[in-house]
Each structure stands twice: as C-alpha cells, then as structure tokens.
Amino acid sequence: MKKYFPWFGLLARLILGGVLITAGYLKAFNPSKAKMAVRAYEVLPIALANILGVLLPWVELGVGFLLILGVATRFTARFTALLMFVFIIAIGQAWARGLSIDCGCFGGGGQVDPSQTKYLPEIGRDIAFILISYFLIRYPTSRFALEKEDQ
C-alpha cells in the first residue's frame, strides 16, 4: 500500500491546488466583491477586511500553483490546512452569531437570504481539505513533483 502513497500525494496536490487556484481565480478579478465577502463576516475592522479581500485570492493562487508544481509541498500543505482552519472558524462564528452570509469561497459572498445559507456543507468541505492536507504533511513526497525530495 505504501508504495502507492506518492500517487495519492499527487492526487492530493492536484485536488488542493486545483481548488485553491479555482477559488483564487474566481475572486482575484472582482476585488470589490471579494472585499465585500470578507466584510460580511463582520469579524475584522472594515479597512482590514477590505485589504484581506484583495490579498486572499492572490495568496490562494500562489499556494495553489506551488501545490500543483510540487514545490515546498509540506510547507504549502501546512499552510493550506491552516487556511482551511481559519475559514472554518470564520464560517462557524457567522453561523453561531446568526448571520446569513454566503462564504464567498468561490466568488460570490455577502449577505444572502437565511434559507440560502450553506454553513454545514461549507465547513464539511473545508474539513475534507484539511484531511487531504494532513496526508500531504505526513507524506509530502509525491509523483511528478518539481522538487523530488521534500526535506
């Protein structure tokens, strides 16, 4: 079984990298909407939320590309897990406080009708991504990685 791990690693990199690049791409070119999505969580001061809204999509794109290329895999996997953890906290607090927002994960975002919130699936999805990241953190050596040995 263990000899297939590098192939699983490749799959994990492609899934996480693909998700991050998609998420980043869908937000990076509509900064005013991306800012709004972050503001709608009502956690950060407005000015800070607006900066994060602009930065986050580009960070996602960068980490996504590193994952696809297979460079610094363990580090990027750790970073992805941390990012998803933060997303879960953010979505969880919105849910707990009774806000009705879209997570804005793949574009979109902002306030929505209370019947249209999808907090549970959004959190579930992020937990799945954390599990995949965890695999890469444990076994960062994978097929077709630019960097053959990850430390």
Next chain:
Amino acid sequence: MATKPGGDKITRNIVIGMVAFVVAIGAIFSYTSSKSTNGVAIPSIVSKAEGYGVVFNGDLKGVPTVDLWEDFQCPICGEFETLNGAYMQSLISQKKAKVVFHLLSFLGPESIQAANAAACAADEDKFLAFHAYLYAHQSKTENSGLWSAAGLLEAGKGAGLTSQAFTSCVKDSKYGDWVNNVAADGGAKNVNQTPTVFVNGTEINRNTDYFNAAAFKKVIEG
C-alpha cells in the same frame, strides 16, 4: 532520488521566488486598481463629498437624506425599483428629500458599463429616465450582453438619449474610474448588499422596510 545535492534547493527557491513575485504583483495591482483615485472625471451632478453618489436636491435643507446603493444587474434592485421607484422620483420632484444614488458594480463588467452609461445620461439631465428604463428592461441573467455598449446605446434611445456626446461617453467608458470610486466608497461604508438604503445615515430595517411601500414611505417621511 536526490541526484544532485542542493540542485533541488535551487529549483525550489527559484520557483518559490517566481510565484511570490507574481502573487505580489497581482495583489498590488488589484489593490491599487480597486482603490479610490483622486481627480477622476465625474458628471456635475455627482458629489465627491456624498461618496461620489448621484445627488438630487443636494441644496435642500431640513429634509431627510435617502442614500440608495444599487446595481443595475441586481434582480432584487429591480423589484425594489418596481415597488418604490416612482415614490423615489416623487421625493425628488416634490423636493421632499435629498436623494443620493450610489451605483455599485459587484455583478461584473456590465454593471460597470451600465453605471458609466447612467453617469453619461446624467450629463444630459436624463439620469432618472435612464435609471427607470434600465430596470424596466433588466436581463434575467448577469452579463448576458444586454448591457454591452451597443445594448446601452439602444437603452439610451429608449430614454431619449441619442446625442453624439452620449454615444462616445458610453463607448469610451468616460466615467469608468468614477464607477470604481463609487465601489470603493461603498466598501468603506460597509455596504455588503444591494439594494441598501440609508435614511439620514442609518440603514433602514432589512426585514420590514424595503419591500413594503407604506413602511418605506413612513421611514422616510416619519
């Protein structure tokens, strides 16, 4: 598998460096392009002090101020216009309130073009007619091509705008930077949804006041 010790390290650092560079450039570009810029072209009816909004009855004293943030492609804004549009126009024509329209553009390129065209219409004192026309002829889907430059010129004809000035204003996106400034101001004021209405600087009740004509009138006129 490490054939050349150190070889991968170099690849690694080059790749990380390149990705970080592209990310930084993209983020900086994105940040500066979405920031408000000074000295942009604005129609004379627009007031920078009012968050670059389109202002009616700006010189009236002792009347309520109604701020409306909207997006020409937003279907709920269309519903809001159907219900309260005529009343808003009467507030303006009967000088009962100062009304400020903030044209947001969350929904993509055609929102930006439509907002620009509305500013072009304002140059010819036809903002309200054009505003009403756009909502009356909204597309069911976003960025369908309806509010492309050609579509907006057609819409202009529907609102009585046929001048050469209007045509070139729409085609050249004369007020494109202004649209960006309106969006930046909406962001700074934490407007996260369209339509959003402030009366005298405070948002009206989302659950009760937007889609009840009587309640909407009451919250403005008391």
